[in-house]
Each structure stands twice: as structure tokens, then as C-alpha cells.
Amino acid sequence: MGIATINPATGEVVKTFEALTDAELAEKVALAQETFEQYRETSFEQRSHWLHAAANILDAEKEAFGQVMTLEMGKPLKAAIAEVEKCAMVCRFYADHAAEFLKDVPGQTDASKSFVRYQPLGVVLAVMPWNFPFWQVFRFAAPALMAGNVGLLKHASNVPQSALAIEDILLQAGFPQGAFQTLLIGANKVAPLMEDPRIKAATLTGSEPAGASLAAAAGTQIKKVVLELGGSDPFIVMPSADLEAAVSTAVTARMINNGQSCIAAKRFIVADAIADEFEAKLLAKYKELKVGDPMLPDTDIGPLATPAILQDIVQQVEAIAQEGAKILIGGARPERPGNYYLPTIVTSIPDDSKLGKEEFFGPVALLFRVGDSDAAIRLANGTPFGLGSSAWTNDPAEQERFINEIEAGCVFINSMVKSDPRLPFGGIKRSGFGRELGIQGIQEFVNIKTVWVK
Numbered sequence: 001m002g003i004a005t006i007n008p009a010t011g012e013v014v015k016t017f018e019a020l021t022d023a024e025l026a027e028k029v030a031l032a033q034e035t036f037e038q039y040r041e042t043s044f045e046q047r048s049h050w051l052h053a054a055a056n057i058l059d060a061e062k063e064a065f066g067q068v069m070t071l072e073m074g075k076p077l078k079a080a081i082a083e084v085e086k087c088a089m090v091c092r093f094y095a096d097h098a099a100e101f102l103k104d105v106p107g108q109t110d111a112s113k114s115f116v117r118y119q120p121l122g123v124v125l126a127v128m129p130w131n132f133p134f135w136q137v138f139r140f141a142a143p144a145l146m147a148g149n150v151g152l153l154k155h156a157s158n159v160p161q162s163a164l165a166i167e168d169i170l171l172q173a174g175f176p177q178g179a180f181q182t183l184l185i186g187a188n189k190v191a192p193l194m195e196d197p198r199i200k201a202a203t204l205t206g207s208e209p210a211g212a213s214l215a216a217a218a219g220t221q222i223k224k225v226v227l228e229l230g231g232s233d234p235f236i237v238m239p240s241a242d243l244e245a246a247v248s249t250a251v252t253a254r255m256i257n258n259g260q261s262c263i264a265a266k267r268f269i270v271a272d273a274i275a276d277e278f279e280a281k282l283l284a285k286y287k288e289l290k291v292g293d294p295m296l297p298d299t300d301i302g303p304l305a306t307p308a309i310l311q312d313i314v315q316q317v318e319a320i321a322q323e324g325a326k327i328l329i330g331g332a333r334p335e336r337p338g339n340y341y342l343p344t345i346v347t348s349i350p351d352d353s354k355l356g357k358e359e360f361f362g363p364v365a366l367l368f369r370v371g372d373s374d375a376a377i378r379l380a381n382g383t384p385f386g387l388g389s390s391a392w393t394n395d396p397a398e399q400e401r402f403i404n405e406i407e408a409g410c411v412f413i414n415s416m417v418k419s420d421p422r423l424p425f426g427g428i429k430r431s432g433f434g435r436e437l438g439i440q441g442i443q444e445f446v447n448i449k450t451v452w453v454k
Helices: 022-039 044-060 062-073 077-101 135-146 160-173 187-194 208-221 243-259 272-288 307-322 373-381 396-405 438-442
Strands: 003-006 013-017 113-120 123-127 150-154 180-182 199-205 224-228 233-237 265-271 326-329 344-347 364-370 390-392 446-453
Touching: 003 062, 003 160, 013 160, 022 123, 022 150, 022 180, 022 187, 044 062, 044 077, 044 135, 044 160, 062 077, 062 160, 077 135, 077 438, 123 135, 123 187, 135 150, 135 160, 135 438, 150 160, 150 187, 160 180, 187 199, 187 208, 199 208, 208 224, 233 243, 233 373, 243 265, 243 272, 243 364, 243 390, 265 272, 265 373, 272 326, 272 344, 272 364, 307 326, 307 344, 307 364, 364 373, 373 396, 390 396
Parallel strands: 123 150, 123 199, 150 180, 199 224, 233 265, 233 390, 265 364, 344 364
Antiparallel strands: 003 013, 113 446, 326 344
16 A cells, blocks of 8 residues: 555554645645745744744644554554654754854964854755654754755655644744645655755665665765664673663663664673573563553553564564574564564574574564673674664773774663764664764754855
8 A cells, every 4th residue: 555544553544645746746846945045044043933833832732643653653652652752852952052053163264254154955855764753753854944954754655644744733833834845755756856956965764775775866966865774783781780770771672662663772782691680580571561552551562563564573583583593482473453573582593693683673682692792892793783782881991892892873881772862863884874963963954164254
């Protein structure tokens, strides 16, 4: 099916949508460019006022927006509501700090005057995924709009109501018609859009193939792109760690968003000296998780977003078991309708396992044992990904080694990986390039203009 809301808990087709015609798409691109010519002249104060208004709308209607997300992609309602609250947070952060982040920076030269000025690029295309339907969009939209750019959103085809709601929120907040538009189109329209000279840059959060496709299309047009792609994040636990805290966080870090997060902990790398105890405690907590209707407040794990994602997880777990790994718990679908998969722990993974290096996008934890920090670092870096990482140790020397030697865009010590508007977020290797959030995020889609006055 094309663009549609399909309840992943039941398989029910809730609502379908017609894709834009080529003529309608052309009108939206033209409106975006026309709007940019005026919008770029608005003041930071005006943009800030509108963005604060958007944050207020998000807070006021967070339960309703949360229900839309849960209906479309299955995350527990309590997590969806928290996601809306985080979107309000990122709006307020950039509303309050954009003027400071983009102010002229004096140069230290022998000119009468020299400085760097940050100016908007124009129309930016955002290709966004279904797993965080609001957050992924607002963490782009808030800095882009505050910088004076305008946005075109090509959202995942299974979250159209979320996509349309975001456009409506920004319009209600006062942003001009055309400042941020949702495009109900298929993925096949993205590459042709990149050929349009009015679109100056693009950003994508999603899979490696999608990122490679967008990067290739942008490359032929010499256009800027930011990519946040997959991850197989390590979660390292050493003997000096607070084991209770590490285990408790490990469950949350793996099961966030029903396990469907690029920065979810996926590979648990545990020192031999504490591995038996860690495994036993992790298993006990897994047995307490409640799989069920994501709309219910006591549900811990809802359905996976689509049947295709469910099928991928089924095949991956079956394949890694065939390689010789042991399924400690789970490894199957429950007997109920919907795209559900039981929380799963995989152990005894062979050293030469190819699947042990892959991303498992669902509630599946891969548990490895290592002799020391050297082996932990080698295993952590032994994937093509480099997005997030978490290391648990109270040894200062080990902490410093993990910070310096783990190949990732972020390293969290004694904490789970998370994105925060105040800090840059992104990856290296096949996890992408460029940064979102922080001062670095708002400076990705601007012209960094050098000015010299004699």
C-alpha cells in the first residue's frame, strides 16, 4: 500500500492518502521558494515568537499528538507523549538561542573590519523516518526555521497523519504559508526533487540505502546533505561498573521505541568477570516486560511498525541462531494479531558471526563476553557503524580510553545514549555525516560568509 495509516497493533488500514500529482508538487516547491524570499528577511525575534507558539501548541495537545504517533507506528503512548514534550523543548531551545548562535563573529585580521556572517541557504528538503515521527522532524525544523530557511518534508509513507499534523502546528503557530510544507509523495520523487535548483540542501534520517541514494542524488547536483543513518551501538559493562544501574539502563536502552531506534543499545559487551551476573539480572528484567496494546499505560513493548520490519527481525534471529548463537529468551512472535515480537536476548554469538555486526531494528539484544577493555574496544569498533556508544565503568583510566578510542559520534559514560538539543548529534563511518542539534546543527544549513572591509 502507498501512503496510509495502518495500525501496527491490529493490521487495520485506518486511513489512506492520495500522493501529490506532479503539478501539485511543483506548486509546493514554487510556494516554498516564493516564501523564502520574504521569510529570510524576518527577524530572529519574530521567528522566535512563532517557534515558542509552536512549543505551546505541542504542550497543550501532547496527548492527542501522542495518540496519532502510537496509532501510526506503535510506540507505547507514554513514550509518544514524552516525544511531543521533547519537541517542545527543542523548539524553545532554538527560539531562545538561535540569534546568539548565528550572530556575526569578528575576525582577527588587519582589515578595517572583518567578520563571519551566517545566512540561510533557502529551501531545504527533509527526508524523515517513521520511528520518531515528531522528534526527527522538529529537531530539523526548529533550527532550520530559526536560521531563516524554509522546509519541505518528505515523511515516511506510514506516518502521513503525523506529517500533516506537524505542518498544521507550524501554521497555527504563525509561520507563513509555505515556510514548512509536508509533501505526500513516494520515495521515487526524492531524486528528481534534488535536481530542482530551488532546493539548496537536504537532510535524511533513515537507512543506509536511503542515505546513499540521497547522497548520490545530491552529489550530482553539488548540494549539501546531512545524513543520520543506522547504528549497532555498543553498551560496554566493565567490572567496576554499578551493575544494578547498568542492567536497569540496559533494558531501557535496548527497548526504547520497541527497539526501533538508531541509537538504541544493540550489542551488550560485558567483561567475563561479571558476565554471568549481568546476564542473569538482564534475563530477570526481560521476563518482567509487558508486551501489549501500545495505547495502554502499563504496556512496555508495543508492535513493530510494519510487517516488513517484523519479518526482518524474524529472519535475522533465525539466521544468527543458525550461525551457532543461543536464544536465551524470546526469539518468536506472540500468538496475537499485529506486528509483535517478543523481547529477545541472544548469547554465545560466534566470533566470526556476520550478523553480530549488523543492526537489529527491534527488541533483540546481542550479548557478548570479553576478557578486558582492549577486547571490548575492538569488538565495539568492529562494525561499519559509528553512531552512539555507552560504556559503564568507574575506573577513570578506562573512561578516558573509551572516550578516546571508541569510533562513534557520541560516547556516554555510565548513561544511555540520547539526543539533547544542547549537544550535537550524529555519526561517523556508515552511520552518516554532519550534525544535528546544538550550535553545530543550526550552522549546517547556512552560508558561512566571510566579510572583509578595507
